[in-house]
Amino acid sequence: MPTGQAKMEESSNKRITILVGLMCLFAVIVFVRLIYIQIFKHQSFVEIANAQQSRKFVIPARRGEIFVQDGNNELYPIALNQQLFLVAADPKYVKNSNEVIDKLSQYLGDADKDELRKKLDNKNNRYIVLNKKIDDKSADEIKNLKLAGIILSPKDGRNYPEGELFAHLTGYVNNDESGQYGIEQFMNQSLAGTDGVSRAVTDSLGVPITSNENTLVKPKNGSSIVLTIDRNIQSMAARAIEDAVVKNKAESGSVIIMDPKTGAVKAMANYPSYDPNSYQDVSAKDYGRFINSSITNLSEPGSGFKVITMSAALNEGKVKPDTSYNDTGESQVEDRTIRNADNKKFGQSTMTDVIQKSLNTGMIFVLKQLGTDPNRITQKSKDILYDYIKKFGFGEKTGIELAGESKGYVKDSKAYSVDYANMSFGQGISTTSLQLTSAVSAIANGGTLYKPYVIDELVLPNGEIKKNKPSVIRNDVLSSKSAAEISEMMKQVVQKGSGWPTRMAGYNIAGKTGTAQVPKADGTGYEEKKNIGSFVGFAPVEDPKFVMLVRVDYPKVDGFAEKTAVPTFAEIAKQLFIYYQVPPNGN
């Protein structure tokens, strides 16, 4: 039997064993917890520690600038950087909201003063933006007012010294420093560059201190861009189209001028425009002003498209300029009767007459010749026309370096014959002005389709210059013989047809008018009193220096394109001959 002392010893040993066991258990728990924290949760705790002990500073990259040229290759800036300031208020420190509003009223724009007063009086608010963009001069003036609770934060901004003139080409940079529309949007990544980052160890107040752990990734500035646009030609185009829209009481208008030998766009002007320096002032109902209608708006090309159908037939050897047919004033296709635009009949007419007098029935005759049976529109007729429409670049984006380009709509060759009959003279097909200009360029230069472009040079931040070269999409659109034949027909439009207002002594100009009807929104036919007048042409025919398209939308004066678009073409062409120093040929 164990004695009392032995019992006590046994009990004591048990307690010690239990205590040691508990301590071991505790040690194991601590050990496991340490492994969990230090190994499995290592990264997350490192991040928490870093966040408490260091700060990240973004070093903004400098945005590239945009330039245009003149005839002497001098550069002119059209988009520059400018340091701006954001004005904000901390209501907690604003003593007298009335005084603040009175003194800052000239810097607050259209802000609702009563609403602002309410916000400033609410001391629970800690940050109210008063104006997102003021220049440094105004910032200095505000600083000098020494108003308590007013905060000025510097921010990068953009300035467009030419105002409205290049608005549709540049677009603008919004408050989030992101490009909107035009080059600013299309080339946003290149222009913006990459922001740098500085990570620095900070003291308890968050002030950076010197440390070996501090890191710096320098910003990569954006590339600058030189456009192919000639600022003098752009100015001529902008002024002329504004005059045309006002004179014809039209809704809008546009002009594109292109070098037919390269595809370089020399001018692209739309009216009405907007000032990219104050894009916020454009009201919601006028948001359409931001759109570059030359590349975005789709419309039926109208009679200007006849040169495409005729080119196809000439190139296929199906007709010659003197091929004739009997114009009865109307043509039956399936169950529809298609008439000439002026409801006249011209009897025996050649293909040159068809283009010169813009005969719809003539185009249906041409379409029939493309197929296997010259008396009707066959599947082959549609296949060949569709093939040429694609060859000329319709139904596809041209690839110009501007945001918002549309690709248009072309019915494929499975469509009804009546659809193709309409397409042959520019109805039932939608194109952009740029597509038509580019297609006519291919006629002007002898059959090569170039990709239209507006970027001439990219100037990298290290000063290296990347020159943009003309890009050939295809060089077999037309043979040079066919191109010369259709050019001659287009010359007759100016000499004897609807392009007469652009006739100029000593200069051979080729062109084609188009007065397109506007389809109703519900798809039930065309608007009664709405049309789009256009004239697309090039000059001099023997060695073209420019291709130009003038478009006047919804004029409120009577008559066809010769009254709306052609005079504007003539006015610009006259100035271009002087600017390009093209002497008259003496004929």
Next chain:
Amino acid sequence: MSSAGMSLRKNQNIVKNKIRLESGPVTTILMMVSLLLILGLMYLSQVTKTSTFNYKISNLEQKQNQLQSSKDNLSIDAARLQSIAEAKKAAETAKLAQVKTVSFATAR
């Protein structure tokens, strides 16, 4: 060497007694503290120098930014003054007439 010189060398005591430098715990602590103090002062001086340079660099960067901002503003003013709109205004003020006819010289 003269014989007098030789005799002098002969009589020289060639036994060297080692000087034993011993320091007690207080001296050792004092030396360690002094060393630490010197190192601390050197570190402080370097840190102060670096901070001063940082301050100078930050000042220069600020100045560079200000100059860049002024340059930007001047570029904008220059561009605005050379803009087409300004040129048009100047032409109107000077009552310049538009070119109506142009003659080209022909080579003979």
